[in-house]
Amino acid sequence: MLDSFRTNMRSLALGIVIVIGFIFAFSGTGTMFLTGNSGDAAVVVGGEIVREIDVLRSISRQKQRILSENEGLDPSVLDDSLIRPSAVEQLISRQLLVQASGDRRMTVSPREVDQYILAIESFQTNGVFDQDLYKFAISNQGYTSSEFKQQVKNDMLIQQLVQGLTDTAFTTDGELAALAAVTEQQRNYYYLTVPADEIRSSITLSEAQVNEFYEANKASYQTEPKVSVDYIELSSDLLADPTLITEELVTARFEEEILSRDMAESRQAAHILLEDPTDELVAEIQAKLDEGQDFARLASEYSADFGSAETGGDLGYTSGDTFPEEFEKALKSLSVGSVSNPVKTDSGTHFIKLLDIQQQSFVLAEETPRIRRDLMMEATTDTLVAKLELLKELSFNAESLAEVAEDVGLEMVTSEAFTQAGGEGITAIPSVIRAAFSAEVVEDKFASEVIDLGSDRYVVVKLNEYYEARQQELAEVRDLLEVTYTQQLVEKTLADKGAALAARVEAGETIEIVAKSEGLDWQVGMSMTRRSRDVNSEINAKMFSLPVPKGDSFVQTFSTSSGDLIVSSLVKVTPGDVSVLSNSEKASLASATLSINGNRDIQAFEAMVRADTEIVQ
Structure with a gap:
């Protein structure tokens, strides 16, 4: 129990880069509706399963990175099949490092994970952790709270391992001289x-x-061969009809959700921990509190919990089950800003201060946009599935997509002629280009199979006209x-x-x-x-x-x-001469050398672990 209070509460956010990242959490490109069975094993690393849903999330993140670095790029040209190999490789490397950290008995306590999450600005409103915002963000990515915390824990373990490897890197005078001979040449x-x-x-x-x-x-x-195709596109967006979602439906869903909503309060606690205090010490601190002296300063001066003492005794938020029973009971009896009398637990004696109370809110006006999206998704899902099956059935051996479109209730579109380099819009997508120029479509004149473009978007194509290559x-x-x-x-x-x-x-x-x-x-x-x-x-x-x-x-x-x-x-x-460099230049050169050596050590370590680990794809 004592360990739970002595956990170092210093902000681990400094220098830690969470691999799963939060750059995508609020980008409007959640992975909740990624296709595929989340339980499917995409790869097994040392007996640990990497799920297909994790691969899909990784692909989604890489797409967002590419789009953010290439303004104006058409998202439709990013083919999942091209991104998948690197996404899988990253997940394998990640799993290898997680397992390696476990083998070396590296640990991260639940408190450290919680403190890290509480410090993430993307989960805060007006500088304070917002439980609703947190739950919405992680659910938008398809995570439960426990899954998300495990991801964060794994990333912190990797950071520990990497830090340990890089901290052992060193540079010699000979290395500095050799590097300077080149860089300062x-x-x-x-x-x-x-x-x-x-x-x-x-x-x-x-x-x-x-x-x-x-x-x-x-x-x-000579001109390149070109094709013009007829195509039918099916997607959730095309089926969406906002008029179907009435205020009555929104209200009814809100009332359903509020019945199962966890409305528990979260309390932010601070404490001064005394391990084996004398009555005189307890009385001394009580007297100073009664005088109105600053609690944070007293925590820094007296508390045996060195981690929280540095932050004024702040222990973060609890929903009633984080601390020992006696501690939680005393905390619950306090009003914001008040301090308890001495409270004894197995860890010692505590003076407890209630810093803040957060009551989760669940207001119809605030939840309406989300509920509308959910209802629209639900309303279109059944229709999408039904139309998709009908599209597959009717387009097989169809003489004309015009009749198929009419029967399915969709629109047939004829594309502009395009080469194998692709055209615009849907004809720029690699999988569509491959289908349009396939022997099945060009030579046999059949409609293609229904092509899954991802994100609940599908298309079927059929040759409209083929333009032979000709001499110009x-x-x-x-x-x-x-x-x-x-x-x-x-x-x-x-x-x-x-x-x-x-x-x-x-x-x-x-x-x-x-x-x-x-x-x-x-x-x-x-x-x-x-x-x-x-x-x-x-x-x-x-x-x-x-x-x-x-x-x-x-x-x-x-x-x-x-x-x-x-x-x-x-x-x-x-050749460059290291002896003529200033101290700052030498320090910069040494830092560069350490970085090179550290990266080399990490790569060598991962290669060693990989060689000893069974990987099944």
């Missing part, structure tokens, strides 16, 4: 620029050249052809000129002499570092990728992103 080089635009502007193609190039490259100027006439492709041919001529001219200029430099002429003789711009970089900004950054990066010269110089030609040709001469490479 200096280079001297010269280069000249042969501009592509000047060559391009000097090229004029004759009619004979255009015709000759077209004839020689006809195979490059010169007039159709002339503009593109001239651009292509001109670019080829530019590149050949640059390559020939660059080779000739580089040969002169290799023969002993300097970049400066060669450039001036040809009327070209040239530049010099002296004592350049990887971070130098007084020269072209693209060229500087390239110069640092070149090998150390074996002789007087290393001559290299390369093209820039703009198409210009560079003839360069690397003449000197000076």
